[in-house]
Amino acid sequence: MIRSDNGYFGEFGGRFVPEILLPALTELEDLFFSLRDDPAFWQEYVTLCQEFSGRPTPLTPLRRLSGQLGGAQIWLKREDLNHSGAHKINNVLGQGLLVQRMDKKRVIAETGAGQHGLATAIMAARLGLEATIYMGAEDIERQYSNVFWMRQLGSNVVAVETGAKTLKEALDEALRDWAASVETTHYVLGTACGPAPFPELVSYFQGIISDEIKEQSMRQMGRLPDEIVACVGGGSNAMGAFGAFLDDHEVALVGIEAGGISFEDGKHSVRLSHNTGETGIAQGYKTLFLQNADGQLGDTHSIAAGLDYVGVSPILAYLSQQGRVIPESATDDEVTEAFSLLMKTEGIIPALESAHGLAGGFKRAMQMRPDQNVVINLSGRGDKDIFNIARAFPQREWTGFLQREAARSTELLAQKRGH
Amino acid sequence: MFPAQFDKLQIMSHAVVGFPSLEENEKAITGLADAGVKLIELQVPFSDPVADGHTLVNACYEALKHGGSVRAMLDLATKVCARHPEVTFVLMSYLNPLYRFGLEDLFEQAVAAGIKGMIVPDWPVEEIEPWLPKLDALGLAPILMVTPNTAPQRVEKIARAARGMVYVVSRMGVTGHETQWGEKFQNYIAEIRKHTDLPLAVGFGVRTSDDLAALNGKAEVAAFCSQYIEWQRDDGSEVAAAKMKSIVQTIAAA
Ligand SMILES: Cc1ncc(COP(=O)(O)O)c(C=O)c1O
Numbered sequence: 001m002i003r004s005d006n007g008y009f010g011e012f013g014g015r016f017v018p019e020i021l022l023p024a025l026t027e028l029e030d031l032f033f034s035l036r037d038d039p040a041f042w043q044e045y046v047t048l049c050q051e052f053s054g055r056p057t058p059l060t061p062l063r064r065l066s067g068q069l070g071g072a073q074i075w076l077k078r079e080d081l082n083h084s085g086a087h088k089i090n091n092v093l094g095q096g097l098l099v100q101r102m103d104k105k106r107v108i109a110e111t112g113a114g115q116h117g118l119a120t121a122i123m124a125a126r127l128g129l130e131a132t133i134y135m136g137a138e139d140i141e142r143q144y145s146n147v148f149w150m151r152q153l154g155s156n157v158v159a160v161e162t163g164a165k166t167l168k169e170a171l172d173e174a175l176r177d178w179a180a181s182v183e184t185t186h187y188v189l190g191t192a193c194g195p196a197p198f199p200e201l202v203s204y205f206q207g208i209i210s211d212e213i214k215e216q217s218m219r220q221m222g223r224l225p226d227e228i229v230a231c232v233g234g235g236s237n238a239m240g241a242f243g244a245f246l247d248d249h250e251v252a253l254v255g256i257e258a259g260g261i262s263f264e265d266g267k268h269s270v271r272l273s274h275n276t277g278e279t280g281i282a283q284g285y286k287t288l289f290l291q292n293a294d295g296q297l298g299d300t301h302s303i304a305a306g307l308d309y310v311g312v313s314p315i316l317a318y319l320s321q322q323g324r325v326i327p328e329s330a331t332d333d334e335v336t337e338a339f340s341l342l343m344k345t346e347g348i349i350p351a352l353e354s355a356h357g358l359a360g361g362f363k364r365a366m367q368m369r370p371d372q373n374v375v376i377n378l379s380g381r382g383d384k385d386i387f388n389i390a391r392a393f394p395q396r397e398w399t400g401f402l403q404r405e406a407a408r409s410t411e412l413l414a415q416k417r418g419h
Numbered sequence: 420m421f422p423a424q425f426d427k428l429q430i431m432s433h434a435v436v437g438f439p440s441l442e443e444n445e446k447a448i449t450g451l452a453d454a455g456v457k458l459i460e461l462q463v464p465f466s467d468p469v470a471d472g473h474t475l476v477n478a479c480y481e482a483l484k485h486g487g488s489v490r491a492m493l494d495l496a497t498k499v500c501a502r503h504p505e506v507t508f509v510l511m512s513y514l515n516p517l518y519r520f521g522l523e524d525l526f527e528q529a530v531a532a533g534i535k536g537m538i539v540p541d542w543p544v545e546e547i548e549p550w551l552p553k554l555d556a557l558g559l560a561p562i563l564m565v566t567p568n569t570a571p572q573r574v575e576k577i578a579r580a581a582r583g584m585v586y587v588v589s590r591m592g593v594t595g596h597e598t599q600w601g602e603k604f605q606n607y608i609a610e611i612r613k614h615t616d617l618p619l620a621v622g623f624g625v626r627t628s629d630d631l632a633a634l635n636g637k638a639e640v641a642a643f644c645s646q647y648i649e650w651q652r653d654d655g656s657e658v659a660a661a662k663m664k665s666i667v668q669t670i671a672a673a
Binding site for chain 1: 465466467468469470471472476477480483488489490513514515516517518519520540541542543546563564565566567568569570573577588591592593
């Protein structure tokens with residue numbers, strides 16, 4: 001896995017935080033640096049992932065779909081089969097090991113799609129920690145099932161009402177909480193962004209994905225894949241899927257960002273490709289941000305809450321500047337189409353975030369030869385998106401069900417109050 | 420100018436550029452100057468002000484809708500610095516708007532406008548150090564922050580790079596909440612004084628005349644910001660200035 005130069009990857013990265021957060025970040029960095037080369041620590045982490053999250057996740061060939069598209073053989077790395085339903089739990093389990101070593105009793109997290117919040121809520125329940133999860137009010141509406149489960153698991157979910165009420169604001173609010181609570185609280189940052197050491201640390205734990213892909217492709221394909229494709233929100237599943245292949249230059253690494261509705265300002269979350277992102281310093285780090293000429297961070301849009309973010313991993317900003325990672329994007333419409341295609345052809349229900357990787361990956365596979373192999377990182381499963389998908393494919397039956405269910409739960413509440 | 424070490428406590432107050440509007444900023448600053456405030460921060464609003472509590476977050480949000488920007492701050496500074504030569508104006512901003520403007524240009528134009536210092540909460544000392552020769556040549560003072568959890572060695576490093584004043588963050592957290600001024604706080608101040616002869620500006624949670632009475636004799640400057648912005652928001656700039664006047668008189672009499 002890639003290493004920073006004092007927190008920097010080329011010109012990107014760094015640690016631009018209020019002074020109050022510095023001691024916690026250096027403490028975390030010292031601990032991480034003392035553990036990351038220790039094989040016993042890595043083994044402890046791998047065992048935890050096996051016992052608790054069902055790793056290794058399979059590498060599934062999509063034989064029917066590959067035949068139908070007529071290009072390269074497409075394989076899915078099944079991060080959707082993790083406990084909690086997404087790759088986010090890898091990072092959270094790793095940070096859980098650090099929390100135990102730091103002996104902190106409270107964790108906080110930001111979340112967009114709710115997958116990272118859910119994973120954090122699961123870890124907190126398992127380790128007996130208090131957890132507060134910050135989530136944009138807009139994202140709460142989009143991903144309510146995850147909010148429901150986080151609360152059932154005992155976490156405090158706080159709706160963030162500032163600005164556009166999405167992931168960016170949730171991250172700001174988590175940083176504000178941390179400034180007041182840093183002595184007793186660990187901030188479980190959910191993606192390969194933020195101040196050093198988070199980009200490096202999150203990528204380290206997520207690197208388990210590419211370690212497995214490497215071993216599985218040698219076993220199942222007899223060689224390394226020609227391409228690896230992953231969706232890019234903050235960049236953690238992409239860094240996880242790419243990490244072990246950075247020096248294997250014959251393997252193309254492709255990141256798919258959220259193309260949203262159009263390239264107009266505020267209608268997409270494309271930072272790496274198309275020169276839409278510009279170098280800036282915010283939320284604790286330097287990277288390509290969507291921002292205006294005054295340096296104010298911009299509004300974003302994606303059908304997938306987990307990709308709806310203004311910044312991007314400084315490591316990916318660097319790798320795409322170097323030409324090692326190829327950035328592309330997929331629009332909301334292409335994504336729902338790919339979602340449907342995978343579901344109907346292969347019987348797998350993807351998360352809308354991951355469906356960006358599918359849309360981009362299918363397109364690329366079609367340009368390739370049948371003797372070539374493309375691995376798409378299926379970062380999560382689509383159960384959380386039932387309401388979004390129902391909206392994308394409206395059905396009278398579903399609306400009727402929701403109305404009956406709303407009536408039933410209203411009645412239940414009234415009965416409960418009556419007692 | 421900045422106060423000297425052990426000068427009597429004075430108040431630093433605040434303007435968020437564009438809040439409630441650019442025109443109102445000028446009137447509000449005249450009100451503060453007439454009230455006897457000698458130090459005023461001009462805050463460039465930012466979309467993601469992570470060190471601020473809800474009062475200033477919301478003020479930033481409003482200010483951005485009303486044209487707040489680095490450019491607008493410079494224009495405002497040019498006017499108010501000329502109009503109120505007895506007041507020392509300090510630029511306060513998060514790093515990104517300044518970075519996008521171009522740091523070198525910004526420093527030069529800020530000094531030309533009459534700005535004497537700058538407070539940038541997300542700009543760590545390591546990143547500022549390379550700029551010190553330039554800032555010293557221009558006479559623009561980086562007012563750096565020390566927090567209750569800053570290790571002594573780091574306080575020393577920060578104090579060495581700071582100019583004008585050292586900004587003492589009174590407690591953990593963001594702006595806008597209450598603070599306790601007991602023995603722990605006094606030990607904290609004493610520890611910082613070991614490393615610097617600069618005056619200390621205490622900020623975060625200075626909201627009442629009781630807070631000011633507690634700081635009297637302990638610090639040279641009290642940053643009275645969120646509470647003032649709340650007055651401005653709820654009662655308008657004139658009433659806010661009147662309230663500041665009575666606060667300034669109380670500490671002058673103390
Ligand atoms: C399933 C899934 N995939 C991808 C992402 C995007 O995050 P990242 O780019 O860090 O992998 C999210 C974020 O919430 C997610 O839930």
